[in-house]
Amino acid sequence: xxxxxxxxxxxxxxxxxxxxxxxxxxxxxxxxxxxxxxxxxxxxxxxxxxxxxxxxxxxxxxxxxxxxxxxxxxxxxxxxxxxxxxxxxxxxxxxxxxxxxxxxxxxxxxxxxxxxxxxxxxxxxxxxxxxxxxxxxxxxxxxxxxxxxxxxxxxxxxxxxxxxxxxxxxxxxxxxxxxxxxxxxxxxxxxxxxxxxxxxxxxxxxxxxxxxxxxxxxxxxxxxxxxxxxxxxxxxxxxxxxxxxxxxxxxxxxxxxxxxxxxxxxxxxxxxxxxxxxxxxxxxxxxxxxxxxxxxxxxxxxxxxxxxxxxxxxxxxxxxxxxxxxxxxxxxxxxxxxxxxxxxxxxxxxxxxxxxxxxxxxxxxxxxxxxxxxxxxxxxxxxxxxxxxxxxxxxxxxxxxxxxxxxxxxxxxxxxxxxxxxxxxxxxxxxxxxxxxxxxxxxxxxxxxxxxxxxxxxxxxxxxxxxxxxxxxxxxxxxxxxxxxxxxxxxxxxxxxxxxxxxxxxxxxxxxxxxxxxxx
Amino acid sequence: xxxxxxxxxxxxxxxxxxxxxxxxxxxxxxxxxxxxxxxxxxxxxxxxxxxxxxxxxxxxxxxxxxxxxxxxxxxxxxxxxxxxxxxxxxxxxxxxxxxxxxxxxxxxxxxxxxxxxxxxxxxxxxxxxxxxxxxxxxxxxxxxxxxxxxxxxxxxxxxxxxxxxxxxxxxxxxxxxxxxxxxxxxxxxxxxxxxxxxxxxxxxxxxxxxxxxxxxxxxxxxxxxxx
Numbered sequence: 001x002x003x004x005x006x007x008x009x010x011x012x013x014x015x016x017x018x019x020x021x022x023x024x025x026x027x028x029x030x031x032x033x034x035x036x037x038x039x040x041x042x043x044x045x046x047x048x049x050x051x052x053x054x055x056x057x058x059x060x061x062x063x064x065x066x067x068x069x070x071x072x073x074x075x076x077x078x079x080x081x082x083x084x085x086x087x088x089x090x091x092x093x094x095x096x097x098x099x100x101x102x103x104x105x106x107x108x109x110x111x112x113x114x115x116x117x118x119x120x121x122x123x124x125x126x127x128x129x130x131x132x133x134x135x136x137x138x139x140x141x142x143x144x145x146x147x148x149x150x151x152x153x154x155x156x157x158x159x160x161x162x163x164x165x166x167x168x169x170x171x172x173x174x175x176x177x178x179x180x181x182x183x184x185x186x187x188x189x190x191x192x193x194x195x196x197x198x199x200x201x202x203x204x205x206x207x208x209x210x211x212x213x214x215x216x217x218x219x220x221x222x223x224x225x226x227x228x229x230x231x232x233x234x235x236x237x238x239x240x241x242x243x244x245x246x247x248x249x250x251x252x253x254x255x256x257x258x259x260x261x262x263x264x265x266x267x268x269x270x271x272x273x274x275x276x277x278x279x280x281x282x283x284x285x286x287x288x289x290x291x292x293x294x295x296x297x298x299x300x301x302x303x304x305x306x307x308x309x310x311x312x313x314x315x316x317x318x319x320x321x322x323x324x325x326x327x328x329x330x331x332x333x334x335x336x337x338x339x340x341x342x343x344x345x346x347x348x349x350x351x352x353x354x355x356x357x358x359x360x361x362x363x364x365x366x367x368x369x370x371x372x373x374x375x376x377x378x379x380x381x382x383x384x385x386x387x388x389x390x391x392x393x394x395x396x397x398x399x400x401x402x403x404x405x406x407x408x409x410x411x412x413x414x415x416x417x418x419x420x421x422x423x424x425x426x427x428x429x430x431x432x433x434x435x436x437x438x439x440x441x442x443x444x445x446x447x448x449x450x451x452x453x454x455x456x457x458x459x460x461x462x463x464x465x466x467x468x469x470x471x472x473x474x475x476x477x478x479x480x481x482x483x484x485x486x487x488x489x490x491x492x493x494x495x496x497x498x499x500x501x502x503x504x505x506x507x508x509x510x511x512x513x514x515x516x517x518x519x520x
Numbered sequence: 521x522x523x524x525x526x527x528x529x530x531x532x533x534x535x536x537x538x539x540x541x542x543x544x545x546x547x548x549x550x551x552x553x554x555x556x557x558x559x560x561x562x563x564x565x566x567x568x569x570x571x572x573x574x575x576x577x578x579x580x581x582x583x584x585x586x587x588x589x590x591x592x593x594x595x596x597x598x599x600x601x602x603x604x605x606x607x608x609x610x611x612x613x614x615x616x617x618x619x620x621x622x623x624x625x626x627x628x629x630x631x632x633x634x635x636x637x638x639x640x641x642x643x644x645x646x647x648x649x650x651x652x653x654x655x656x657x658x659x660x661x662x663x664x665x666x667x668x669x670x671x672x673x674x675x676x677x678x679x680x681x682x683x684x685x686x687x688x689x690x691x692x693x694x695x696x697x698x699x700x701x702x703x704x705x706x707x708x709x710x711x712x713x714x715x716x717x718x719x720x721x722x723x724x725x726x727x728x729x730x731x732x733x734x735x736x737x738x739x740x741x742x743x744x745x746x747x
Contacts, residue, residue, distance in 0.1 A: 211607060235556045235577040235605040322578045325565055326601070330580020331611055347579075365611060368583065 040478030041505040042417030042424065042513040050307050050421040111138040111146070122187040123204060123244060126151055128180065129226045133233065134204075134240055140230060150185050154178060166194045177201040181221035182208065190443065193450040200247050203308070206335045207243050210312050211236055214339035242319040243312075248439055250292070254449055255416045255480065256307050257423040258314070261293040263394045265510040270387035272296040272518045278378035279520040280370045284343065285361040286378075290395055292318055294422075294514070295356070301519040306336030307421050313345075317357050323347045327375075329368045332361075346371035350379065355395060399427035405504050407497045409489035411469065414445060414482040415505055417513065424505065424512045441469075445482050448473040452480070463491050474498060545587065545594040546719040548708050551616045553644070554625035555636035556604030559660040562691035563625065564601040567701050572692055578603040581615055588705040595705050596722045604636075616644060620708050620719065621654050623700075626675075628659045628688065629667035634674070641682060654707045655684045658700065662690035 037043075109116050116138055124143070125134035130151030132140035140147075154176060157164040167174040175197040177184040184201040209217065212232060220227050252258050263271075275286045275298045284303055288295040292314050299305060316332070317323060331342035344367060346360040358378070360371040382388045402410055404426075411431065416423035432438050444466070452459050452475050461474045470485040472494040481501070485494060509515065552560040561575050561582065568586045582601040587594055600615040602608070616622055624640050626633040637657065644655065657679045659670060672688060679686035685707065689696040712718035 232605075232607045235603070236607070238576060316579065320576045320579050321573075322561060322575050322582055325561065325575065326568070326582045326584035326599075328579060328582050330603075331608070332580075345580075365614065372583075 037478045038419045040417050040419065040476075041502055041509045042415070042422055042515075043419045043478070044513075044515055044517055050305055050310070109138045111142045118189075120189050121244070121248075122185075123201070123240075124150060124185040124187075125204065125208065125240075126183050126185070127221060127225075127227070127229060128183060129221075131226055131228060133182065133208075133229045134237065136241065136244055147185075150176075151183060154183055166197075173197060175201065177205065179205050181217055190446075192446055193454070195453065195455055196446060196450045200244075203243060203247060203253065203311075204240060206308055207240055207312060207315070208233065209335040209339055210309075210316075210333045211239070213333040213342060214335070215341070239315060239319050243315050246315060246318075249442055250311075251414050251423065251425060251442065251445065252292075252307075252314075253311055254442070254446060255414060255423050257416045257421050258294050258307060258310055259292075259423050259425065260512060260514055261290040261295050261394060261398055262400060262508075262511050263295065264390070265515070267387055267390045267394065268296060268514065269516070270385050271382065271391060272298060272514075272516075274378050274381040274385065274387065276518045276520060277381055278374040280362070280367070280374050282362045282364040282367050283360060283371070283374060283520065284363060285359070286374075287313065287359040287361070289314065289317060289355075289357045289359065290398060291355045293398060295391070296514060296518075298518045298520060303337075305334070309334035309336045313359060317347060317359065323357065324349055324352055327368075327372060329371075331365065334361075344368075346375065348375060354392075355398075356391070402426040402429055405501060407500055409486045409493060410483065410497060410501075411486055412441065412484040413501065414480075415501070416480040418478055418480065420513060422513050441484065444469070444471055444484070448482055463494060470494065472498075543589075543592065543594050545596050545722040546709075547722045548595045548597050548621060548705070548719060549600070549619045550597050550621040550623065550704065550708075551600045551602065551619040552623050552625060553602055553612070553616065553637075553640045554604055554623075554658075555627075555630075555633040558604065558625045558627040558630075558633045558636075559691045560604065560623075560625050561601050563623070563658070563660060563689065563697060564599050566691050566694055566697040567597070567599060570694065570698070572694065577605060580608055580611070586701070588701060590705055590709060593709060595709065595719075597701070597705075613647065616653075617647060619653055620712055621656070621704050623656045623658050623704075624684070625658045625660050626670065627661045627664075628670050628675075629661055629664040631669040634659075634670045638678070641684075652712060654704065654711055655682075656700070656704060657684045657686045659686075659688040660691055662688045662695055663692045 119137050121136070123134070123136045124132070124147055126132055126147040128151070130148045132144050132147045134140065135143050135147075154164055163178070164176050166176065171189060173186075173188045173192075173194065175186040175188070175194050177186075177198055179202075182205060184205055186197045186201050188197055217229075220229070220232075247253050271288065275288060275296060278286070284300045285305055286298045287305075287310070288297075294310075297305065297310075312334070313332070320328075322328060326348070328345075328347040330345055330347065332345045333339065333342050337343075342365075343361045343363060344365045346358075346362070346368065348358055350356040350358060358375055360374055362371055364370075379388075382391070402412060411429050412426060414423055414425045428438055428441075432441050448462060448464070448471060451462055452473055459473075460476070462472065464471045465487070467487070469487060470489045470491075472481075472483045472485070472491075474481045474483075479502075481498065483494060483497060483501070485497075505512065552564060554560055556577060561578050562572055564582065564584055565571060565573060565575075568584045578601060580603055584599045584601060586597045586599065588597060589595075600619070602612050602615050622644055624637045624644070626637040628634075641655070641657075644653075657675060659672070659675045675688065676686050678684070685703070687696055687700050687703070689700055691697060708719075
């Protein structure tokens with residue numbers, strides 16, 4: 001089941017994803033919002049590291065195909081009322097079922113309780129036979145009949161040659177994503193749009209595929225339709241739990257991008273070239289992380305990593321303490337690269353207590369010692385050129401304060417360079433120190449994001465005043481920008497802030513972004 | 521290598537025996553097998569650092585090293601701590617192939633893990649060559665005496681029947697863990713190390729892939745052991 005030699009970029013699902021080399025002769029010091037893609041602050045100089053990061057659309061493209069397919073079908077979707085009746089019955093089933101719930105999981109929760117119902121966001125994964133595979137809250141056993149009802153809904157609508165996409169009822173959205181052989185269901189009380197919820201379900205789907213490959217999933221269910229997939233996912237639920245947690249908190253998953261460790265470009269160049277030099281025949285990607293920030297990424301020529309795959313790697317590394325002990329060696333499927341096969345990743349921290357984690361992705365399952373050797377060569381080179389010390393120095397301040405930008409009333413922002421697929425944002429200021437406040441701010445950004453990327457009425461810019469902050473969002477062909485001001489900010493101030501901020505990011509771009517990504 | 525370069529734990533120093541002759545360092549491949557949650561990783565941590573920390577389930581496999589000094593030889597244990605989860609089973613043969621020592625770990629408070637260990641044993645017996653691998657049955661979580669589901673006699677009985685060594689340990693308290701490692705070291709050295717070409721010598725910068733290493737340690741090779 002090993003990955004074949006990596007496929008060329010052209011053969012990827014969407015043929016247009018290969019990045020185009022941009023000539024950037026004009027890197028203006030005072031960039032204007034009208035900049036075209038590839039010249040915005042943070043845009044890479046030679047070529048992008050990632051598969052083209054238009055990716056919000058890329059990510060939801062498949063679901064849009066569904067919408068189109070659906071539009072071509074003659075029958076309209078079932079009316080919400082009819083479906084609500086079915087949803088109502090669910091609760092009876094639940095109570096019924098609760099009596100026989102087993103009690104061997106720590107996430108044991110009374111699934112008929114009000115507390116269980118009032119969780120902001122539920123996620124369920126089931127097989128097409130209606131067998132539970134994953135539930136965010138409560139045990140799958142206790143929820144098996146609930147999931148049975150979910151599957152019944154899906155097949156009921158399908159039998160009419162139609163597709164169920166969502167149910168809106170009672171302040172609650174139920175979103176369905178059928179990705180054969182799996183069905184994913186999200187139940188949300190947040191104000192996120194269906195599209196955003198679908199995007200999150202897609203992530204969960206890819207998380208599961210990255211553990212097993214789609215080929216293996218299909219194989220299993222072809223042979224045994226009512227297979228209990230939890231057997232194979234046992235011990236990995238925490239990865240999905242953690243990914244869901246990240247989806248609520250990590251701007252990278254919202255923006256379809258990753259962020260970098262701020263680092264003087266001279267240091268980053270040495271780190272990158274040391275990594276570039278430590279190559280091996282089957283090595284495809286070398287990734288150096290500092291916590292959940294990218295230090296550098298070196299890739300094989302013509303091979304690009306998709307930001308979803310990279311975010312899944314971030315999730316794997318960030319969720320597991322096991323890589324801190326010794327060197328990890330694990331099969332991993334990068335679903336956006338190839339859903340059919342495994343890569344083999346050598347994952348280890350540079351030092352046991354350090355945040356620096358090196359991930360070397362090879363196509364050969366017997367490559368452990370080669371990868372281990374690459375790591376040693378990388379470390380030796382890094383030390384010889386005394387970059388290790390300056391790297392560790394930079395780790396001491398992995399973020400920057402918004403005050404450095406010098407824009408009054410500006411509290412926080414997210415800036416994503418579309419062509420590089422990288423984003424930058426300052427540390428949370430004092431007002432957003434608690435987890436609740438940070439999640440609330442992320443909720444506001446999510447709301448702006450779904451309005452900008454509305455499936456039928458997309459916006460280019462948006463200014464919004466709430467009780468506790470004023471927000472602005474702006475999307476161009478080159479960048480996406482989300483700004484959060486104190487309630488004292490004004491619209492005029494916000495508009496003038498954009499130019500000032502772009503100018504600042506341009507000045508700092510070689511520290512905040514990876515401008516010259518390398519290949520082996 | 522510079523001063524601040526992180527080093528692989530267990531890197532061997534040059535040691536001399538009582539007569540001042542340098543002691544050889546031989547490589548021992550050891551694999552930890554067993555169901556998930558029986559404590560393979562915590563045992564491995566005890567072997568390497570003598571500390572206990574709760575860990576998340578192992579992803580794939582973890583590779584750790586630890587050097588054990590015997591009176592006239594040093595053994596560099598290259599420990600493959602495998603994941604107990606079923607989804608990784610297809611890659612596990614990679615790790616027990618050519619192993620000099622295999623620890624079959626179960627949790628004394630969970631009967632199903634004892635059964636699981638027997639499944640692993642069968643799997644192992646299919647592949648191993650008589651006399652080249654010493655196999656230990658390890659009942660871990662000895663600290664959970666009140667929840668015990670597998671008695672000492674049962675463990676010992678299975679070990680006797682199948683010609684395995686047996687021990688009960690506790691990675692939590694550290695009880696018997698270092699004894700186990702020392703025992704394994706002695707047995708491996710007796711069984712394979714003393715033979716001509718049984719164990720390969722460890723050099724500062726080992727190269728070569730997994731496959732290459734396996735064959736070199738089985739059929740050997742240029743690195744001679746013994747006088």
